[in-house]
Amino acid sequence: MVSCTFDGQTLEVDPGTTILTAARMTGVEIPTFCYHERLSLSASCRMCLVEVEGRNKLEPACATVIAPDMVIHSQSARVVSTRQDMLEMLLANHPLDCPVCDKGGECELQDTVFDYGKGSSRLRDDKRVFRKDDIELNAVIVFNANRCIQCQRCVRVCEEVVGDVALGTAERGLDSEITGVGNSLKDCSHCGNCIEVCPVGALMSVPYRYKARPWDLVKTETICGMCGTGCSMSVEFSEGRFKRVKSDPETGLNGELLCAKGRFGFDAIDGGKRIEQPMIRKNGVLKPVSWGEAIECIASTARDIKTRKTRIQGSISARQTTETGFVFQQLMRQVFGTQDIRSSTRFGGLDTPDAVTALAQVMTGGMQRKPLQSLLEADCIFLLGSNITDENPVSGYLLRSAMSDPNKRLIISSSRPCGLDPLAAATLRLLPGEEAGLLSDLIREDPQISDSAAGAFTHKARSILTEAQDIALLIGTEFLRSSKAEACLRWIEQLVDHFGAQGKAVRLQFLFDRPNQLGLWDIGCLAGAAPGWQAIHTTPPDPDAHVDLHYVLGADPMSQDTQTSSSFLVFHGSHYNHTAKLADVVLPAASYGEEAGHFTNHEGRVQALRSVRSPDQNLVPTREVFNQISQAMGQGALPVAADQVRNKITAEYTGFGQFDQPADHGGNDLAYNWPKTHSPLAPLDHLPQPPPATERRRFLVTGDSLFQSGQLAARSSVLSSLDDGPYVEMNPGSGSDRAFEGMMVTIFSAGGNFTAPLRINRSFDEQIVFIPERFLMEHGKRNLACVEYPRTVDVVLSGRRDPSKYG
Ligand code: SF4
Numbered sequence: 001m002v003s004c005t006f007d008g009q010t011l012e013v014d015p016g017t018t019i020l021t022a023a024r025m026t027g028v029e030i031p032t033f034c035y036h037e038r039l040s041l042s043a044s045c046r047m048c049l050v051e052v053e054g055r056n057k058l059e060p061a062c063a064t065v066i067a068p069d070m071v072i073h074s075q076s077a078r079v080v081s082t083r084q085d086m087l088e089m090l091l092a093n094h095p096l097d098c099p100v101c102d103k104g105g106e107c108e109l110q111d112t113v114f115d116y117g118k119g120s121s122r123l124r125d126d127k128r129v130f131r132k133d134d135i136e137l138n139a140v141i142v143f144n145a146n147r148c149i150q151c152q153r154c155v156r157v158c159e160e161v162v163g164d165v166a167l168g169t170a171e172r173g174l175d176s177e178i179t180g181v182g183n184s185l186k187d188c189s190h191c192g193n194c195i196e197v198c199p200v201g202a203l204m205s206v207p208y209r210y211k212a213r214p215w216d217l218v219k220t221e222t223i224c225g226m227c228g229t230g231c232s233m234s235v236e237f238s239e240g241r242f243k244r245v246k247s248d249p250e251t252g253l254n255g256e257l258l259c260a261k262g263r264f265g266f267d268a269i270d271g272g273k274r275i276e277q278p279m280i281r282k283n284g285v286l287k288p289v290s291w292g293e294a295i296e297c298i299a300s301t302a303r304d305i306k307t308r309k310t311r312i313q314g315s316i317s318a319r320q321t322t323e324t325g326f327v328f329q330q331l332m333r334q335v336f337g338t339q340d341i342r343s344s345t346r347f348g349g350l351d352t353p354d355a356v357t358a359l360a361q362v363m364t365g366g367m368q369r370k371p372l373q374s375l376l377e378a379d380c381i382f383l384l385g386s387n388i389t390d391e392n393p394v395s396g397y398l399l400r401s402a403m404s405d406p407n408k409r410l411i412i413s414s415s416r417p418c419g420l421d422p423l424a425a426a427t428l429r430l431l432p433g434e435e436a437g438l439l440s441d442l443i444r445e446d447p448q449i450s451d452s453a454a455g456a457f458t459h460k461a462r463s464i465l466t467e468a469q470d471i472a473l474l475i476g477t478e479f480l481r482s483s484k485a486e487a488c489l490r491w492i493e494q495l496v497d498h499f500g501a502q503g504k505a506v507r508l509q510f511l512f513d514r515p516n517q518l519g520l521w522d523i524g525c526l527a528g529a530a531p532g533w534q535a536i537h538t539t540p541p542d543p544d545a546h547v548d549l550h551y552v553l554g555a556d557p558m559s560q561d562t563q564t565s566s567s568f569l570v571f572h573g574s575h576y577n578h579t580a581k582l583a584d585v586v587l588p589a590a591s592y593g594e595e596a597g598h599f600t601n602h603e604g605r606v607q608a609l610r611s612v613r614s615p616d617q618n619l620v621p622t623r624e625v626f627n628q629i630s631q632a633m634g635q636g637a638l639p640v641a642a643d644q645v646r647n648k649i650t651a652e653y654t655g656f657g658q659f660d661q662p663a664d665h666g667g668n669d670l671a672y673n674w675p676k677t678h679s680p681l682a683p684l685d686h687l688p689q690p691p692p693a694t695e696r697r698r699f700l701v702t703g704d705s706l707f708q709s710g711q712l713a714a715r716s717s718v719l720s721s722l723d724d725g726p727y728v729e730m731n732p733g734s735g736s737d738r739a740f741e742g743m744m745v746t747i748f749s750a751g752g753n754f755t756a757p758l759r760i761n762r763s764f765d766e767q768i769v770f771i772p773e774r775f776l777m778e779h780g781k782r783n784l785a786c787v788e789y790p791r792t793v794d795v796v797l798s799g800r801r802d803p804s805k806y807g
Pocket residue numbers: 141154157158159162164165166167185188189190191192193194195
């Protein structure tokens with residue numbers, strides 16, 4: 001420990017502690033501008049100057065490490081007067097337009113001048129005007145050059161955390177100015193983190209601009225509904241209308257970070273076409289009916305089908321709360337008498353009992369319910385089967401920040417390239433499902449390492465994994481869509497056991513692309529596993545067997561091709577989608593943002609989702625609908641009140657952990673009663689290779705893009721405006737990029753065709769083609785993204801762009 005005297009108080013601090021950190025530990029405020037906990041030091045604003053006895057010059061507290069017996073004064077007359085002078089200089093050219101500035105009321109400069117300023121200025125010259133007008137750098141960021149205090153926080157957050165290097169400084173000295181390339185930020189990720197860290201009103205949000213004053217906003221702390229990272233955010237309304245989303249440095253695993261989907265996608269709550277009343281299809285047309293008639297129709301049909309013992313299926317969106325999911329599976333199991341429940345219709349690889357058993361073993365054994373930050377402390381991080389920077393961007397930012405430690409090694413194997421590839425010691429492009437072969441080769445004693453790219457990766461990855469003491473596995477869910485899901489899950493478990501047996505700490509987390517996938521699985525929204533991952537030993541239905549009653553809650557699993565005329569389809573949800581249009585009974589529901597409950601993020605943290613506005617007063621709450629159906633079928637009451645459901649979950653499934661876990665809960669290892677089998681697997685022969693690509697044959701993978709994640713994001717007009725429309729992303733092979741510019745791509749397959757402009761990405765394997773799922777949904781091409789995954793397709797490149805041919 002190092003001893004020092006701080007403002008007359010004797011302190012013992014760890015070696016390497018800065019004066020600013022010590023001040024904050026003792027509760028003393030030292031004003032700062034350029035300093036930011038998450039960013040590298042800049043020490044450029046000189047706002048934090050303090051006096052150190054024996055040194056002539058004042059020292060920046062943020063960058064000065066405490067030396068033994070140092071005597072520091074942070075409130076001396078010299079320090080106070082210097083702070084006043086610094087603020088006077090900062091205000092020399094800063095426009096005093098607080099009354100019209102978006103930052104007014106929450107501006108660090110305004111607050112610091114109020115707390116430490118002199119109250120008057122000696123400067124009488126006209127203020128210099130850098131730019132007469134604000135510059136819209138892109139669709140979400142507007143820049144006022146006159147207000148910029150050159151702290152460089154925006155530049156550092158963009159480069160060091162987001163990894164985009166979209167902002168920079170032009171010119172020097174007094175002329176220096178923050179800018180994007182060519183005065184625009186066309187290629188940035190639109191995350192808005194630069195706006196969040198800007199201490200003044202220089203960077204502003206286009207959608208929020210001039211919409212409200214901070215003191216008029218009503219704030220609700222809630223959880224982002226876009227992906228499984230589960231970022232905390234504050235949703236702010238004024239006069240009953242949504243205004244903006246902000247993040248809080250002190251809350252959640254994300255602190256002040258959000259991605260574009262989280263920060264700018266919340267307008268989705270006002271998008272899309274709402275389902276306003278119950279409807280029943282009569283003579284081929286959906287007709288409004290009373291709640292009673294709709295519920296009786298479902299109950300009588302379910303009663304009839306249950307008597308005939310034919311197939312009833314339930315599909316629930318992984319955006320439903322844990323409370324609603326729990327009662328949904330009760331409705332399915334106890335009332336409808338079916339175990340046929342899915343909470344992601346895309347995970348076709350989980351359709352067999354063996355795959356569910358393998359999933360349960362990983363989820364209850366290898367999976368670590370710990371803060372992501374603790375996994376990122378590992379010296380080897382293995383990112384498997386995930387485009388983390390598009391699908392879970394904030395998890396990606398945290399991983400990028402962790403990689404600033406030069407002692408860490410990152411290895412990446414995935415079907416799609418991601419923004420972290422350049423930081424990886426080894427990367428491999430692999431088809432979803434081939435992870436099983438790769439993992440087998442990584443742990444077998446006699447690996448068959450070929451000269452191929454896969455062989456080189458295996459060689460490198462084996463040596464990194466062998467050298468590591470701590471291994472963190474971050475695993476995407478794409479392989480669950482493939483027929484090799486079970487093998488992959490078993491080899492994931494083998495890998496954890498293999499390196500664990502060598503005395504290494506091996507920690508594993510899945511990266512979910514939907515916000516409550518883990519929560520719904522934990523409470524039994526899965527065929528073959530009841531709440532608490534308890535095994536259900538019944539013969540599973542043949543996945544291809546006819547479904548007589550399909551109850552869909554919020555999801556969109558249906559397309560024209562999959563719905564047959566004899567099925568009875570119920571759609572229960574907030575907005576019209578393809579399934580609603582095909583349904584026999586349609587029931588309205590509250591949307592994301594209108595219903596409180598809990599989501600479990602990919603750390604296993606059970607977080608409170610709050611309602612930011614009330615749903616339509618005529619709406620019967622979703623769990624009450626389940627209860628009424630149950631009673632109409634003579635099956636007794638189901639729990640409706642959220643706390644009643646939570647009490648039941650915590651009383652009966654002790655493994656579920658606590659609700660409302662704070663950010664620093666320190667992890668929660670959940671104990672389940674799942675029977676574990678640890679039978680070692682025989683190594684796979686070698687890393688499977690896809691069949692050699694013909695000139696045109698490729699494999700289609702689909703998923704989320706940076707601005708899209710399913711139905712919710714698709715309803716955001718801001719996010720939709722950030723996408724340039726449909727595209728097909730691939731490496732077109734030999735030839736210059738110029739030769740391929742502006743070309744169209746048509747995908748031909750048994751599941752349908754799709755045409756869109758080519759987006760060239762040379763980091764793709766030439767055999768893999770990517771289309772964001774949202775565009776396939778919009779154009780009714782859902783079949784291209786399911787049934788067979790990855791889908792074999794023929795690809796034809798043609799002529800110049802022709803928008804009339806999209807879709
Ligand atoms: S929005 Fe995000 S990516 Fe774009 S400039 Fe700001 S920090 Fe960088």
